[in-house]
Amino acid sequence: MAHPFTTLTAIAAPLIRDNIDTDAIIPSREMKSTGKTGLADGLFAPWRYLKPGARDPDPAFVLNQPAYANAQMILGGSNFGCGSSREHAVWALAEYGIRAVIAPIFAPIFAGNCTRNGIVPVVLPADVIAEIAADSRPVTVDLEQQRVSLADGRRWSFEIGAEARAMLLEGLDAIDLTFKHRAEITAFQAADRKARPWIYLGELTA
Template sequence: MKPFTTLTAVAAPLIRDNIDTDAIIPSREMKSTGKTGLAEGLFAPWRYLSPGGRDPDPQFVLNQPAYAQAEILLGGRNFGCGSSREHAVWALAEYGIRAVIAPSFAPIFAGNCTRNGIVPVVLDDDAIAAIGEDGGLVTIDLAAQTVALQDGPHWSFEIGAEAKAMLFEGLDPIDLTLKSRADIAAFQTADKVARPWIYLGDLMP
């Protein structure tokens, strides 16, 4: 997973409340169990003129030239609600979105973001409106936990220590667990002495 340190990019304003995972990636667009091949179906109900079609709707924000290369998405409250499908985050990541800024996130969606290299940034409505109205480049600094406009205001955001470490170091959940490999091995060695009857063989190299 690609580490996230700082990002300066255009932020596409899609400021609607309750954007659910079926809007982010409809079930009809989920044709693979893998993480690839999903970007084309991202926001398909809004991005294209007809269901199942591929004619771009020029009114949709990601189809507008100013936001064609956006790596930051501005959203409304309860972003990522609905089903827990991780495909929604996979589609965003494959499209090139590295961060979503919203007043609040569905908890499962926020967790899926941090496990797939996307920073879920919580800012209030006024900050998001100011970023959207500015329309310029936005800088997200994960170490400092700030969002800033060029020559303009900046805001601080909160993020959990574990989520921050995963994003900053580019770790998925397995990588994060393996950072404690020595402690795991030490526990297992002691446990084999204390409870040898539950071990059928070596479980770790």
């Protein structure tokens, strides 16, 4: 299960480039396990470090700048998360501490991976994102109200699917969401076992 997301006020790092693909978010050479941990150091490795395979920070990269050292949000460009469907990209973001990405358009598979791992994919127009980026103060993402706001009172609404919203608010992944219907599933299986007993002839009996 992911950590539930209701409201977060945090620094948002401006990484406003179009077509940021999953290989830029986590290159294949940085994926050394199939688990969800040990990936944060490889996050944005092609841009974050001066040399491939090394860990010398590039001071020009936004996450290496002191003002964004504790960023928990990213302001992105259009088609964020395009490329391969690797879920490691979202795992790396989550392990680093990113809880929301704000972009004009997300690659659909990437957006789905975000909602299953506790990261809110917030869709806002590019001009609004530029306006937010121009303000260095923390940004608030309120998932319950589906609203992004700044300290001076400016606010913008965003849309998110009902199922994705529920998963994020409750910290559920796809399996957890299915288990919420455990009683209905059990009732269906019991009724089906009576209606089609031959389907269950191979089951072990107590």
